[in-house]
Amino acid sequence: MKSTTALALALVASTATVSAQPVKWTRYTIPQTGTAVDFPSSIFTEEAGRPDGYGQRFRTADGRADITIQAAPNVANDSPAAFLAKKGPPPRIQYKRVTPRFFAVSSYKGDKVWYNRCNFSGRLIHCVLIDYPAAEEHAWDDVVTRISLSLHGN
Numbered sequence: 001m002k003s004t005t006a007l008a009l010a011l012v013a014s015t016a017t018v019s020a021q022p023v024k025w026t027r028y029t030i031p032q033t034g035t036a037v038d039f040p041s042s043i044f045t046e047e048a049g050r051p052d053g054y055g056q057r058f059r060t061a062d063g064r065a066d067i068t069i070q071a072a073p074n075v076a077n078d079s080p081a082a083f084l085a086k087k088g089p090p091p092r093i094q095y096k097r098v099t100p101r102f103f104a105v106s107s108y109k110g111d112k113v114w115y116n117r118c119n120f121s122g123r124l125i126h127c128v129l130i131d132y133p134a135a136e137e138h139a140w141d142d143v144v145t146r147i148s149l150s151l152h153g154n
Contacts, residue, residue, distance in 0.1 A: 023143065030054045033071035034154030035126040038146055065132035065140075071153060074125050080118065083125065104148060113137050117148045126153030 024042035029035065032054045044058035044067050051057060053072030059065065078086065080103040095106040104117040113134050118127040128151050132140050 025146075028056070028069055030056075030069065030071050033124055033126065034152075035069065035071040035124075036150075036152050037069055037128055038150035039067070039069065040143055040147070043143065065130070067131075067147070068127070068129040070127045070129070072125050072127075074120060074123050077123070078120075080120055083118070083120075108134055111135070113140070115144055115148070117151055119151055119153055121153045124153055126151060 021042070023040045026039050026041040028037055028039035028041075035055070039058075043060060044065070045061050046059050048057040048059040048066055051068050051070040053070055055068065055070035057066060057068045059067075074083070076082075079100065081098050084098060084103050084105065089105055090107060090109075093105050093107045095104070097104045101121075102117060102119040104115070106113065106115040108114075109131075111134050112131045115130045116127065118125050120126075128147055130144055130147065132144075
């Protein structure tokens with residue numbers, strides 16, 4: 001009983017971190033590629049390394065969620081559909097939208113939700129990849145939507 005109560009309180013506290021406190025937004029730009037995205041810098045406060053290509057990974061202070069902002073050359077000049085097919089996404093994708101200019105996909109992996117959006121412009125692919133607790137999915141909806149819709153690249 002105590003462990004169930006402690007877990008419930010932990011979930012409430014971590015969800016409150018996303019939804020109840022004001023979120024500070026910063027425009028993150030990759031200078032080499034012009035990739036830019038609205039980034040919730042009050043949520044993702046820790047640098048967590050660099051991805052392939054250009055960009056930066058960040059995570060929450062407690063490590064429960066992370067975001068990668070990335071740009072890479074589109075060496076094969078793939079369309080969004082072809083690029084996504086080459087990556088071999090898992091078969092149980094919950095959300096998938098593919099257009100001639102971008103793709104957005106999301107699903108569950110263990111106890112996490114993963115969301116990937118990549119915009120295609122010229123010879124570059126501009127991406128944002130977000131992983132966050134499935135138990136907090138609804139609390140993250142507005143944050144993920146703003147990030148996704150703000151992604152741009154030259």
